[in-house]
Amino acid sequence: MNNLTRMTRLEIIVPARDAPAIRELISSAGATGYTSVTGVSGIGHHGQHSGSLLFNEYDTLTMLITVMPEGKAGELIDAVRELLNASSGVMFVAETYVSRPEYFQ
Amino acid sequence: MSLILRAHVAAAAHDIVPSWPLDSFIAVNPLAGAESRPFGSGADPDVAITRSTADFVTDFHRGRIPVEALERALVARIPTLAQTVPLGEKTLPAATIAALDMIEWPDSEAGTVPAEDTALDRSLCIWIAAYLNPDPLWAMPHRDQGFYAAWRRLAAGDLALPRPSRRRIADAPEDADAALQKAVSAVAPSELHNYLRAQLAPLPGWVAHIKWRAEKVGDIDLTNYLAVRLTLGTTLESNLVTPVTAVPAPVDTTWERAGRIAVSVTRGAAGPEVVAAVARVLAEHPPAEHLLTWQAAYEEVYRTELVGMLRSIAEPTERPDVQVVLCIDPRSEGLRRHLERYRGVETLGFAGFFGVPIRFSRYAAQGAMNALPALLTPRHRVTEHPLDTRAAARTVAAARRRGAFGHALRTADAATLSPFAFAETAGWFSGALTALRTLAPSTHARLERALSSRPGDLPARLTTDGSFTLDERVSMAATAMRVMGLTRPAPLVVLTGHGSHSTNNLYQSALDCGACGGNPGGVNARAAAELFNDPEVRAALAGNGLRIPDDTVFVAAEHDTVRDTVTVLDRHSIPQSHLKQVREFEELQAEAGTRLVTERARTLPGARSRRAVERVRQRADDWAEVYPELGLAGNAAMIIGPRELTRGVDLSRRVFLHSYRTELDPDGSALETIMTAPLIVAQWINHQYYFSTLNPGTLGAGTKTIHNAVGTLGVLAGHRGDLRRGLPWQSVGFGSELLHEPMRLTVVIEAALDRIGQIISANQVLRNLLDNEWITLTARDNIHHPWHRYTRYGWTPTITLTARQNQETPV
Numbered sequence: 001m002n003n004l005t006r007m008t009r010l011e012i013i014v015p016a017r018d019a020p021a022i023r024e025l026i027s028s029a030g031a032t033g034y035t036s037v038t039g040v041s042g043i044g045h046h047g048q049h050s051g052s053l054l055f056n057e058y059d060t061l062t063m064l065i066t067v068m069p070e071g072k073a074g075e076l077i078d079a080v081r082e083l084l085n086a087s088s089g090v091m092f093v094a095e096t097y098v099s100r101p102e103y104f105q
Numbered sequence: 106m107s108l109i110l111r112a113h114v115a116a117a118a119h120d121i122v123p124s125w126p127l128d129s130f131i132a133v134n135p136l137a138g139a140e141s142r143p144f145g146s147g148a149d150p151d152v153a154i155t156r157s158t159a160d161f162v163t164d165f166h167r168g169r170i171p172v173e174a175l176e177r178a179l180v181a182r183i184p185t186l187a188q189t190v191p192l193g194e195k196t197l198p199a200a201t202i203a204a205l206d207m208i209e210w211p212d213s214e215a216g217t218v219p220a221e222d223t224a225l226d227r228s229l230c231i232w233i234a235a236y237l238n239p240d241p242l243w244a245m246p247h248r249d250q251g252f253y254a255a256w257r258r259l260a261a262g263d264l265a266l267p268r269p270s271r272r273r274i275a276d277a278p279e280d281a282d283a284a285l286q287k288a289v290s291a292v293a294p295s296e297l298h299n300y301l302r303a304q305l306a307p308l309p310g311w312v313a314h315i316k317w318r319a320e321k322v323g324d325i326d327l328t329n330y331l332a333v334r335l336t337l338g339t340t341l342e343s344n345l346v347t348p349v350t351a352v353p354a355p356v357d358t359t360w361e362r363a364g365r366i367a368v369s370v371t372r373g374a375a376g377p378e379v380v381a382a383v384a385r386v387l388a389e390h391p392p393a394e395h396l397l398t399w400q401a402a403y404e405e406v407y408r409t410e411l412v413g414m415l416r417s418i419a420e421p422t423e424r425p426d427v428q429v430v431l432c433i434d435p436r437s438e439g440l441r442r443h444l445e446r447y448r449g450v451e452t453l454g455f456a457g458f459f460g461v462p463i464r465f466s467r468y469a470a471q472g473a474m475n476a477l478p479a480l481l482t483p484r485h486r487v488t489e490h491p492l493d494t495r496a497a498a499r500t501v502a503a504a505r506r507r508g509a510f511g512h513a514l515r516t517a518d519a520a521t522l523s524p525f526a527f528a529e530t531a532g533w534f535s536g537a538l539t540a541l542r543t544l545a546p547s548t549h550a551r552l553e554r555a556l557s558s559r560p561g562d563l564p565a566r567l568t569t570d571g572s573f574t575l576d577e578r579v580s581m582a583a584t585a586m587r588v589m590g591l592t593r594p595a596p597l598v599v600l601t602g603h604g605s606h607s608t609n610n611l612y613q614s615a616l617d618c619g620a621c622g623g624n625p626g627g628v629n630a631r632a633a634a635e636l637f638n639d640p641e642v643r644a645a646l647a648g649n650g651l652r653i654p655d656d657t658v659f660v661a662a663e664h665d666t667v668r669d670t671v672t673v674l675d676r677h678s679i680p681q682s683h684l685k686q687v688r689e690f691e692e693l694q695a696e697a698g699t700r701l702v703t704e705r706a707r708t709l710p711g712a713r714s715r716r717a718v719e720r721v722r723q724r725a726d727d728w729a730e731v732y733p734e735l736g737l738a739g740n741a742a743m744i745i746g747p748r749e750l751t752r753g754v755d756l757s758r759r760v761f762l763h764s765y766r767t768e769l770d771p772d773g774s775a776l777e778t779i780m781t782a783p784l785i786v787a788q789w790i791n792h793q794y795y796f797s798t799l800n801p802g803t804l805g806a807g808t809k810t811i812h813n814a815v816g817t818l819g820v821l822a823g824h825r826g827d828l829r830r831g832l833p834w835q836s837v838g839f840g841s842e843l844l845h846e847p848m849r850l851t852v853v854i855e856a857a858l859d860r861i862g863q864i865i866s867a868n869q870v871l872r873n874l875l876d877n878e879w880i881t882l883t884a885r886d887n888i889h890h891p892w893h894r895y896t897r898y899g900w901t902p903t904i905t906l907t908a909r910q911n912q913e914t915p916v
Contacts, residue, residue: 021115021119024111024115024319024326025108025111025112025115028111047866048866049867049869050777050864053778053782054774055460055478055480056481056785056870057480058479058480058481059785059869076108078109078112082109082112083112085298086117086119086298
């Protein structure tokens with residue numbers, strides 16, 4: 001597809017207080033980076049989440065996005081799934097395409 | 106590295122609440138990991154969730170818990186107990202029968218046999234303390250390689266270990282992940298989660314601190330901790346976990362209890378149908394629920410009395426002469442009450458960081474402090490610019506000389522041989538100084554202050570305008586005005602942070618401002634005053650409909666909660682036109698502070714005396730004083746609403762007071778900010794006091810008198826063992842008596858019930874706390890509407906007792 005390289009994209013939405021553990025797993029899995037979106041709002045299994053709060057970053061939701069080669073993503077997916085067994089949160093896994101694959105190796 | 110194993114470790118540690126170091130003590134709910142579950146459910150058997158049945162029954166007999174309150178609590182918890190039950194010729198409310206069961210035949214207490222300290226735990230504590238101590242006499246070798254690697258290299262040569270153990274440690278994998286993988290290789294995957302949880306349980310203080318440190322510092326993590334624990338445990342061949350043994354209480358059957366009650370209410374003529382009717386009631390309220398019902402009744406009495414004291418008067422229209430904005434901290438309530446006895450004085454309550462979250466470093470100082478709530482990440486650095494740079498240079502040079510001299514003394518004191526020579530030459534001087542410090546602590550403190558002027562004492566302005574853009578400053582000022590309900594600024598507005606000044610007190614940070622990251626709040630007051638006095642900010646605020654009159658000046662101050670004195674800061678920035686008003690404020694705050702100290706002396710241990718004011722204030726300088734002040738002991742409620750609700754009412758320094766006016770908050774965003782930040786901080790503090798009181802040996806830090814500090818990390822009881830969590834006994838008790846009444850936070854709000862409900866629905870943290878009964882909420886729309894209690898099923902009207910208002914006469 002337009003000389004793009006296929007990769008795996010993980011989007012993980014967890015309470016901000018659980019985000020450090022997810023970030024640690026992402027780093028340990030060998031991902032070269034991640035994007036963190038704080039104050040995520042929406043409605044989910046546990047009800048409504050209002051989004052960013054003025055003086056409280058601890059009790060909001062955080063979305064962490066990372067992109068990895070397909071071969072490296074499997075172990076991270078299993079690990080995040082295990083961690084989500086102990087806490088609330090969701091993980092979306094999708095195919096994605098990048099123009100500069102060396103950034104993600 | 107096994108990623109899945111790291112995930113198992115993180116999952117096993119999920120409910121562990123990180124523990125902050127002592128120098129930035131943050132009050133936390135030690136059971137915060139359980140807030141998504143109903144209060145009291147699934148707690149460890151060795152954790153006391155409430156006081157004992159015997160304590161509650163004593164409260165009942167001395168009138169602290171009337172039977173009506175007990176019956177109301179029963180109906181609130183189990184609505185079917187509102188029904189009446191025919192018992193032969195009589196008919197009784199089901200709640201009365203259930204209450205009889207609790208009062209007349211209280212349950213025996215369950216108990217636990219605490220786990221014993223194992224050789225593994227003792228050894229592990231020594232290694233962790235050696236690795237993490239930030240200021241050791243001898244730094245741990247190989248520390249840069251990480252905890253497990255450094256431990257493995259050193260422990261292999263530790264002669265305190267048997268030779269076979271040393272050999273096994275030397276043969277252990279070099280890497281923490283590999284060592285942990287090897288240690289758990291025999292554990293079935295389905296058992297791994299519980300196994301790791303059990304391994305994280307024995308040293309909860311160190312484990313909680315390591316979790317904090319892994320997130321904030323990164324030089325140790327729980328994988329390294331477990332790798333050391335399991336490898337060492339295997340080599341010592343000791344029991345890796347010594348479980349706490351639960352000793353169940355003997356419980357009578359429902360039928361036996363029903364038989365006794367039936368005989369009691371029918372005076373001996375109870376037929377089987379009466380016993381069966383009573384048994385049906387008792388089955389709805391089994392013994393496992395009794396303690397929680399007692400606790401609910403205990404709190405219901407306080408809540409009903411508190412709500413009955415609140416006033417229903419309209420907002421005054423007259424512009425005050427002075428407005429004093431203080432932190433929501435319950436200690437401010439006393440000062441506010443005494444200040445408001447003067448005509449023309451109005452007070453407001455706001456989170457003590459005044460909406461200005463900064464990381465602050467004093468001029469030329471090493472290090473910085475996070476002057477913001479622990480709920481936020483510091484993003485803006487602020488420092489000081491001295492007004493007189495030449496004087497600043499001289500003071501810095503003098504401070505450096507003093508620092509070098511002090512360092513030389515400490516080095517001489519810590520070396521192997523030099524202490525002997527040091528004692529010979531300087532011992533007489535140290536001895537005299539120690540005698541002065543012990544016998545005349547105030548004189549010693551004055552001498553010390555006179556000899557050690559610091560760069561931070563010089564007149565200076567903060568770099569707030571360089572750290573925040575104009576838009577950010579305007580936004581912070583507008584938010585602060587809306588959130589605290591500042592509708593008509595007085596000519597003089599005193600923003601008053603608070604700090605606690607004591608000597609030789611490892612827990613001083615716990616007495617400072619919780620909204621300022623466990624630091625004194627004066628710097629936040631200074632930053633906020635600069636914001637509000639900035640002409641550009643005022644012009645932009647006026648454009649947003651928030652007008653500050655031209656004759657209004659904001660002044661920063663700090664309330665010392667040990668001495669109850671208010672010190673005006675940055676005097677150089679006060680315009681000539683307002684100096685007279687500031688001096689008048691200083692005079693009246695001095696009188697108000699003296700009255701408050703006299704009031705506090707009535708409950709402060711050992712402070713009743715004819716010279717109570719002087720004695721209480723001397724405690725700040727007394728290095729042997731374990732009760733410099735009572736901090737937030739007694740905290741029980743938070744009131745969010747206009748001051749008219751509470752003005753003139755003696756709340757006994759037990760209530761967090763946050764000002765709020767619905768008319769300044771048309772979209773409810775200010776109320777949401779209060780309910781999701783100051784309320785959460787108040788709840789953390791409340792639960793810290795609650796569980797430290799009920800569990801002084803495990804969730805509290807025990808008595809101060811045997812504490813030893815591990816650098817600035819925390820304290821040990823004695824010279825070894827687990828890092829202590831929570832508050833020391835001297836914060837919550839005296840002798841065997843409690844100074845703090847363990848009650849869950851009662852929140853009272855005056856705002857539209859619909860709006861409050863929407864905010865709760867939109868925020869999981871509030872749903873967890875309220876629906877699971879970690880806190881309670883009582884609210885009313887405005888002064889024309891009755892109070893309602895929040896329940897997970899909706900709002901229900903509350904019972905209001907006759908008001909008991911201790912209104913004071915203005916002077």
